[in-house]
Amino acid sequence: MIVKLAWKNIWRNRRRTVITISAIAFAVLFAVGMRSMQQGMEEQMLESIVNNNLGYIQVHNKGFWDEQILDNGFYASDVPIEKIKNLEEVIAVDKKLETGTLSSTGAVSRGTFIMGYDQSKGLPEKITKNITAGEFPEVGKQEILMGEELAEFINAQIGDTIVFLGQGYQGATAAGLYTLAGTIDLHVPELNRVIVYMTMEDLQEYIDAPELLTALLIDVKHPDKLDQTKKEIQAIVGENYEVMTWPEMDPELRQTLDTSAAKGWIMNFILYMIITFVMFGTILMATQERKYELGVLLAIGMRKGKSMAMVVIENIIINFMGVIVGIAAVTPIAYYFHANPIVIQGEQAEMIENFGFEAVIPFSTDYMIAVNHASIVLVLSVILLLYPVVSIRKLKPIEAMKL
């Protein structure tokens, strides 16, 4: 009966109900949209760094992180990789071998960063799709993929022979000739200036250390459970290896993401202050103009508890509808900009790329954003309901009906 009466009351002043629903829906749309954009940027930043290069968790020989030299590498056969792969939280374990060297085409040379990839897996599509000239290297032909700017700097053309000269494992001299199969634009100028991809086997041969790795990159199912997963991996590999999570390896990124999130919450706080006043205005008006009627209900025998429940249900239904409409409106927007990220142009784009990120803003489609913001709006509305509840509690029918 109370619910039926509350429902009827909601529609007695259609215009006000629609305005309230619209205001809440707009707040939810704006808050979720903003957060979705921000989280999308954060996810993209994280993905650029963590997925492409860092991994959520890395396993190294103890001491490697402080002194990143080949001599601090380890042999794949010494680590129970299969056991790590079998952990509940682990999606994949990738071998990593990287080293610095000098690349040259003759007159010009430059410091280069060589990254080895598993030839049976190749490189991820997100890297190969960025090949700007030539083709993906063929296995067994000592071919390489090189950053566009690096190739340009050393005047290397597709098909040219590149000389690599550097230090191998345990003091050996590393030297080799490789054919430039293709160039790549990773949209990260810092990387484009130094990166070279070659197969793991070629790189191990170049440094004269078959089976040597510098790290294991571990992809996980739930990035929010990193610490627990780290403990499990540490237990498997033992104390001679260091297991590090991405925030430990890149605290600046962690800080950047935290700052971004904090800015978002400040914006949302301001937004919620505004929406709180909008909601309170509606509740205040609705309570004041219905005091007479509530007085009549008390007079004819409706208990205060039931009157309170009726008003609370009315407002919760209105606020819930606002939230649903807001989420329904923002969801296609978020999905659209997730599939078609906003592309940043000009100087700003250059600045972002210089930081090592792609100059695009993809929206996040994490459903928890909507759940969190919807919850906040509902919690706010419940807090605001204290006003009518207290008003009804104090209400005396005779005074209410004198209005």
Add this chain to the structure above:
Amino acid sequence: MSVIKTIDLTKVYKQGDYEIHALDGVSVEIENGEFTAVVGPSGSGKTTLLNAIGGLDEPTSGSVFVNNEDITQLKGNQLIDFRMKHIGFVFQAYNLIPVLTAKENVGFVMLLQGTPEAERDARTTELLEAVGLGDIMKKRPNQMSGGQQQRVAVARALAPKPAYILADEPTANLDSKSTENLLDIMARLNKEEGITFIFSTHDQRVIDRARRVITMEDGKIISDERRGE
């Protein structure tokens, strides 16, 4: 046997440094089946008396007994439940619930009492037909005339079978025809079903139909006239 008895009832309002005695030692007994009008000029205390009898307003001192129970001792939900079970109210401004139909308004108090739907349905139909509104059961208050709304209010007041009905200026907003119509209905219900009616009124047409007229002035009863049929 008296259904209502007030003993030395006073109600004092403070207005700045002044005290206004809206009720000043009112003692009165109303018996079962009476059709009583409480009359007097504005500010004489007639509405305050009705509010005190109806448990809507707390007297400053004195007692109000209804069926031998002192309702001034009841608090909060006890008093609300008491009103729901024993008293029917008819207000000057009708005070129907705007979002409910005539039938739902009449059945509302029974719904609060937890009366089964079939019984509620039968009683609301019977009452609306009794007040001549069997054909507009599904209309909402804004689709009815003032007279029709007041008749729905009477039906609502009667629905839970109260001990008595308090009607505060029930005809103040009605035209002559609607007033006569309403009074006919209430007189019939009083006569045929023995329901006690107590009105506060200025309306001579109501006073003419009352069998007892209590006149108030300055918070006191100055005359109490009983009339024959």
